[in-house]
Amino acid sequence: MNILHIDSSARIEGSDSRALGHRLVEQLKQKFECKICYRDVNIGLHLLTPEHMTAFYTPEKERNQKQRNLTIISNQLVAEIMASDTIIITLPMYNYNIPTSLKMWQDLVMREGLTFKSTPNGVEGLLKNKTAYVIVTNGGMAVSNPDNLIEQLMRLFLSAMGVEQISFIHAGELAYKKQQSLSAAKQQIANI
Numbered sequence: 664m665n666i667l668h669i670d671s672s673a674r675i676e677g678s679d680s681r682a683l684g685h686r687l688v689e690q691l692k693q694k695f696e697c698k699i700c701y702r703d704v705n706i707g708l709h710l711l712t713p714e715h716m717t718a719f720y721t722p723e724k725e726r727n728q729k730q731r732n733l734t735i736i737s738n739q740l741v742a743e744i745m746a747s748d749t750i751i752i753t754l755p756m757y758n759y760n761i762p763t764s765l766k767m768w769q770d771l772v773m774r775e776g777l778t779f780k781s782t783p784n785g786v787e788g789l790l791k792n793k794t795a796y797v798i799v800t801n802g803g804m805a806v807s808n809p810d811n812l813i814e815q816l817m818r819l820f821l822s823a824m825g826v827e828q829i830s831f832i833h834a835g836e837l838a839y840k841k842q843q844s845l846s847a848a849k850q851q852i853a854n855i
């Protein structure tokens with residue numbers, strides 16, 4: 664199993680999302696021979712600039728040295744997801760959304776001609792046969808709240824790249840019912 668393990672919490676010590684992701688990875692390692700690619704999206708990524716966009720859309724052979732340099736990180740992220748068959752993403756809800764760090768990763772890994780292509784019928788994902796586990800923590804918002812859009816956002820994003828098999832593990836409302844919520848998430852992980 665080639666696992667791409669992505670953490671996005673701004674916290675390291677005491678991060679519940681990181682701890683749950685680590686637990687799932689350890690469990691998979693017990694069952695399968697695993698190669699792990701670890702990516703903390705808080706480190707080394709960047710926002711898109713007009714120069715990055717131009718470099719991405721310039722055919723590879725026509726890029727100058729500066730443009731080649733501008734594609735390095737994005738190309739690396741694309742290579743990591745392409746090489747994986749299992750994607751584990753951990754994320755805390757920040758201001759009703761995913762963390763900015765994870766959004767940066769999304770914007771760098773969603774590359775036309777590499778992870779998706781545009782067709783007359785819309786976007787077609789180019790990643791095939793991948794399974795994703797998305798572990799989501801939050802402080803106060805019920806997972807069942809219709810305004811909780813995290814699952815929808817992550818499903819849209821992953822399926823646009825062709826990842827169709829997606830499981831969510833939620834540990835919600837940690838500010839109010841931490842033990843109960845974490846136990847349920849751990850049980851869900853144990854059942855994988």
Ligand SMILES: Cc1cc2nc3c(=O)[nH]c(=O)nc-3n(C[C@H](O)[C@H](O)[C@H](O)COP(=O)(O)O)c2cc1C
Nearest residue numbers: 672678679680755756757758759800801802803804
């Ligand atoms: C900047 C920031 C914004 C947050 N926004 C929300 C929010 O909109 N809704 C919510 O339920 N919890 C929110 N929280 C709480 C976190 O989602 C919660 O503490 C989560 O468990 C943190 O995950 P971690 O332990 O992996 O860092 C926020 C926390 C931070 C630091």
